[in-house]
Amino acid sequence: MNAPKKVAAQTDKSKATTPIEPQPDLDSMLEGLLKSTPKLAQPGEVGEGQRCGLVAIVGKPNVGKSTLLNALVGQKISITSRKAQTTRHRITGMHTQGATQFVFVDTPGFQTLHGNALNKSLNKTVQGAVADVDLILFVVEAGSFTPADARVLALLGKEIPTLMIANKLDNIHRRGDIAPWLQTMQTKHAFAEFVPMSAKSAKDIERLLAICEKYLPEQAWWYSPDELTDRSEKFLASELVREKLFRLTGDELPYTSTVVIDKFEEEPPQKKGQKRLLRIAATIVVERDGHKAMVIGDKGERIKRIGMETRVELEKLADAKVFIELWVKVRSGWADDEARVRSFGYE
């Protein structure tokens, strides 16, 4: 689904892009960052007017973009796993706080290894997402900058303010090592600011929201303040199945498996006080017979667990009772076949 069109007003970019120089050591640099970030308005304390804008989250696979989106939104709407190439769609997540509505866009990790039809489609999604936004969060792993990161950076124009998010800072044990690295990052692109952080730290997320806020134009909100995503429950259901599949199969299952929802029916509550019921049937599509056996597992244990974990999480997310039935099908070569990639819901 497309993100909403922007309304006329634009950020005052001259104000917004004042660079913050990395300091010789991380602590003083973070202190500098903290001093430079305005406090967010508190709920109910509506300022001079509303602010609203689009913030794209981009980076190579597996740097933590979706983890970051979920933390910024305050609810899990984008699936994550320790495998690269988890996200396959552009996913919009909203966060409304004080007078400001942030509209974040999570994107697939930009692919540089294989040029198959699936990867071409994923890259097109990334390229589409960085055009016409107010701010870009370019995510890398703190202390690392590889050719794959450079290729993502090359997609970004100079005219949109871009923050360098050095994520997974919690993995860096000698913080002092990060300062010289940040210094070299200054030569890679005209970043508006450098934000070393961990997507898993609530404090860092709050700080990042405060930094992002000043780049958003003053304009009316696009969504009601309680909306969290533009994605449907049906979409979230298929994504959750894919997440459990990825997480429960370890490294042996190639990333080219996908999930198709065959049935998604909603029944109203039978009695007062009961929840509505979602009846779902989904097919996991894999490339080989061997993969099918892997997904099913010994005596069907694995597929049962995928279904059970999906149900538990979806029941919470959708506040409904869920019945889910899972099937596995083999469709060899689907990820190389452009028509089939499209028929499975990729752009």
Ligand SMILES: Nc1nc2c(ncn2[C@@H]2O[C@H](COP(=O)(O)OP(=O)(O)OP(=O)(O)O)[C@@H](O)[C@H]2O)c(=O)[nH]1
């Ligand atoms: N230690 C640590 N791990 C993190 C952090 N952020 C994300 N991760 C982990 O990194 C892995 C990848 O996270 P994702 O959010 O799925 O990464 P992604 O960039 O969306 O990946 P793709 O969708 O495949 O491009 C997961 O195992 C996360 O738990 C962080 O700040 N610290």
Ligand SMILES: [Mg+2]
């Ligand atoms: Mg992702």
